[in-house]
Amino acid sequence: MSSFELLPGDPASPVLLHVPHSARTIPEDVRRAIVLDDAALERELDHITDAHTAELAERAAHLAAVTPWRFVNRLSRLVVDPERFPDEREEMTAAGMGAVYTRTTHRAELRPADADPEPLLERYFRPYARAMTEAVADRLAATGRAVVIDVHSYPAEPLPYELHGTGPRPPVCLGTDSFHTPPELTEAARKAFADCGGTGLDSPFAGTYVPLEFYGADARVSALMVEIRRDTYMAEHSGATGPGFGLLATALAALVDAV
Numbered sequence: 588m589s590s591f592e593l594l595p596g597d598p599a600s601p602v603l604l605h606v607p608h609s610a611r612t613i614p615e616d617v618r619r620a621i622v623l624d625d626a627a628l629e630r631e632l633d634h635i636t637d638a639h640t641a642e643l644a645e646r647a648a649h650l651a652a653v654t655p656w657r658f659v660n661r662l663s664r665l666v667v668d669p670e671r672f673p674d675e676r677e678e679m680t681a682a683g684m685g686a687v688y689t690r691t692t693h694r695a696e697l698r699p700a701d702a703d704p705e706p707l708l709e710r711y712f713r714p715y716a717r718a719m720t721e722a723v724a725d726r727l728a729a730t731g732r733a734v735v736i737d738v739h740s741y742p743a744e745p746l747p748y749e750l751h752g753t754g755p756r757p758p759v760c761l762g763t764d765s766f767h768t769p770p771e772l773t774e775a776a777r778k779a780f781a782d783c784g785g786t787g788l789d790s791p792f793a794g795t796y797v798p799l800e801f802y803g804a805d806a807r808v809s810a811l812m813v814e815i816r817r818d819t820y821m822a823e824h825s826g827a828t829g830p831g832f833g834l835l836a837t838a839l840a841a842l843v844d845a846v
Contacts, residue, residue: 602736609637610641656722673708737795741760758784
């Protein structure tokens with residue numbers, strides 16, 4: 588099974604909904620290198636997984652007037668985190684959560700600190716990055732532009748791993764980039780999510796995901812991170828979706844149509 592999936596949309600759509608953190612699947616050989624017992628691993632997956640975001644993107648894609656493309660990670664971010672820089676640029680490395688995590692959300696040991704990340708980077712991270720690069724290049728070739736909308740969620744209360752967890756935690760946090768997020772994209776998101784309890788910018792999470800080939804170099808690639816506070820659409824203690832799920836899916840579809 589591939590560790591990711593590109594789900595085609597309308598050939599005329601420039602929009603790529605990127606869902607990197609929705610899965611809980613960990614291959615058995617990767618699981619053996621994780622030091623947590625099964626119960627602790629399940630608790631960690633509860634904390635670190637952006638539950639139901641793949642379903643949210645799927646619902647939004649079906650609701651949109653022009654179907655966006657979707658790129659979905661089918662493995663847990665505890666395998667590799669495809670959105671991290673794989674080098675010294677990644678600030679989360681200081682928390683043991685670079686491209687290959689060695690620490691949990693509560694800063695406990697996940698893997699030995701001296702574990703070699705290279706096998707996981709080669710097997711999972713680099714193929715994912717290449718495929719995302721190709722998906723964005725395909726949208727550029729087809730439509731002359733690409734709009735990457737990252738679909739995430741985050742807990743109502745900050746977790747110990749968060750480096751910037753003391754700021755506001757709005758119902759919808761919009762992560763932006765000074766080069767790749769034009770003001771009109773941010774404004775379109777504000778309007779689309781206006782009925783979802785309010786939006787904020789870059790707190791508690793900031794930035795966007797753009798494949799490195801285009802990052803800071805190609806303004807035809809625009810990007811926005813949509814971080815949805817989990818209590819707005821699910822019960823964090825049980826994982827079940829709530830009535831806010833449909834409202835957020837409709838809002839995400841409105842954003843897709845607006846851009």
